[in-house]
Structure formats: structure tokens, C-alpha cells
Amino acid sequence: MTTASAALLLVLHASSAHADTVVLAVAGSVDEVLNNIRNWLMGILAGLATVFLTVGGVRRVFGAGDPGEQEKSKQAFKSAGIGYGLAALAPLVVTVLKGIVGA
Incomplete structure (x- = not known):
């Protein structure tokens, strides 16, 4: 019984330790x-378009x-063109989003 209570006390004490918060971004x-x-959007779209190409x-x-x-190759080329256009x-x-949020 004392071993279980000691283990519980150890776990409770360990969980109350203060850790420094790390800000990643x-x-x-x-x-x-x-x-x-x-x-990010330009990179992802250009990467996908390159795959389709x-x-x-x-x-x-x-x-x-x-x-x-x-015909499938033509469709893949069209998809690549759309991807590059969107990028x-x-x-x-x-720019439109900046105008909407006022940044």
C-alpha cells in the first residue's frame, strides 16, 4: 500500500513541474x-503543377x-497549366485579402 501511495505522490509531484513555454512561430x-x-500557396501549387506536367x-x-x-496526357498538361496559373x-x-482585413 505504501508503494502505491509513494508512486502516486511521485506522479503528482512530477506533473506539477513548471516547464518553460517555447514559442515556435x-x-x-x-x-x-x-x-x-x-x-506557401505558390509553392504548393507550383509543385503540384510540376507533378502534373x-x-x-x-x-x-x-x-x-x-x-x-x-488524351490523358493532354488533360494532365491542362491541369498543369491551371496549376501554374493559380500559382x-x-x-x-x-492582395485582395489584405484589402479585406485592412492590413
Whole structure:
């Protein structure tokens, strides 16, 4: 019985220890947050568009004249173009958001 109470006392005492809080990210302003969102959005969209461009190129090359594969490669190229277009428009979206929040 005393072993269990000692263990309980040890656990309760250990949980009351004070730890320093570590701040991982601090944004100085709303403008900085919106710029970070823009950068992340552009990076993700450009990365996905590059993947679609690569897939389209591989399908085009290895399609060997198959009309179905050629059509799939065209669709992948269109998707890549849309992705690059959205990545290019990301700064405009952030500018609109800045106008809305007044940053």
C-alpha cells in the first residue's frame, strides 16, 4: 500500500513541474501572415503543377500513339497549366485579402 501511495505522490509531484513555454512561430503582423500564406500557396501549387506536367510528359512519351493515353496526357498538361496559373494569381488573392482585413 505504501508503494502505491509513494508512486502516486511521485506522479503528482512530477506533473506539477513548471516547464518553460517555447514559442515556435511568432508573426509580427497580419501582413507577415498573409505573405507567408502566399508563399506557401505558390509553392504548393507550383509543385503540384510540376507533378502534373511530368505525368503528362511521361504519358505522352510512353503512350506510343495510343489515343487514350494521348488524351490523358493532354488533360494532365491542362491541369498543369491551371496549376501554374493559380500559382501566378496567388499574390493577387493575398492582395485582395489584405484589402479585406485592412492590413
